[in-house]
Amino acid sequence: MYKVKKLHLSDLHEHMLDSFERRQVTTNVWMVESNDFIEKEDRFVDDWSIERKREIVNHFKSIIARGGSVIVAEQDMNVIGFVVIEAETFGELTAYRELSYIHVSLPFRGMGIGRKLFIKAQEVAKQLGVDKLYIGAHPSVETQEFYKRMGCVIAEEIYHEIYQRETRDIQLEITL
Incomplete structure (x- = not known):
């Protein structure tokens, strides 16, 4: 069984993501054209090196220190899932x-x-006084289906700094 918890700076350590398997094989993606989703074939693999995982742990530290939140799912002291709300x-x-x-x-x-x-x-974002969460979401069909099930829609405002990080991502939002 796993538990979900919000992290504090004291919970963080350099190796906390070492056993985390990011690997995602993508074969089809959604693209937005004229405010409609179009499915297209696009094959690629996303994965993280140990160095990238350590960079993400450092990002966790920065986020928490500046007033954002990191929430993890843990099983047997291993991180099996996480979500980050920027500050x-x-x-x-x-x-x-x-x-x-x-x-x-x-x-x-x-x-x-x-x-x-x-x-x-x-829940945590509401406590922070947030109206909406903004997501530059991976374009894979599976990822987009997850966000759709969660109630996300195409973002009303496009935040160009986030869009420019990965122009293939779908810019989504959810009202809290």
């Missing part, structure tokens, strides 16, 4: 915060962990 609020019309990461380790996918993390992220 900065933005948006011309709405108080957005970016949900910059939500990942479940490969062996634990399909068990509802991502759903529980997403729901917990919404």
Whole structure:
């Protein structure tokens, strides 16, 4: 059994993501054209090196120190999923915060962990006074289906700094 918890700086350590399996094989993606989703074939693999995992742990430290939140799912002291709510609020019309990461380790996918993390992220974001979460979401069909099930829609405001990080990502939001 796993538990979901919000992390504090004292919970972080350099090796906490070492056993995390990010690997995702993508064969089809969704693209937005004229505000409609179009499915296209696009084959690639996403994976993280140990160095990348350590960079992400350092990012966790920065986020928590600046007032953002990191929520993890843990089993037997191992991180099997996590979600990150960035510290900065933005948006011309709405108080957005970016949900910059939500990942479940490969062996634990399909068990509802991502759903529980997403729901917990919404609760924490509300406590932070956020109106909406903004997500530059991976374009894979599976990822987009997850966000659709969670109630996400195409973002009303496009935050160009996030869009420019990965122009193939679908810019989504969810109202809290």
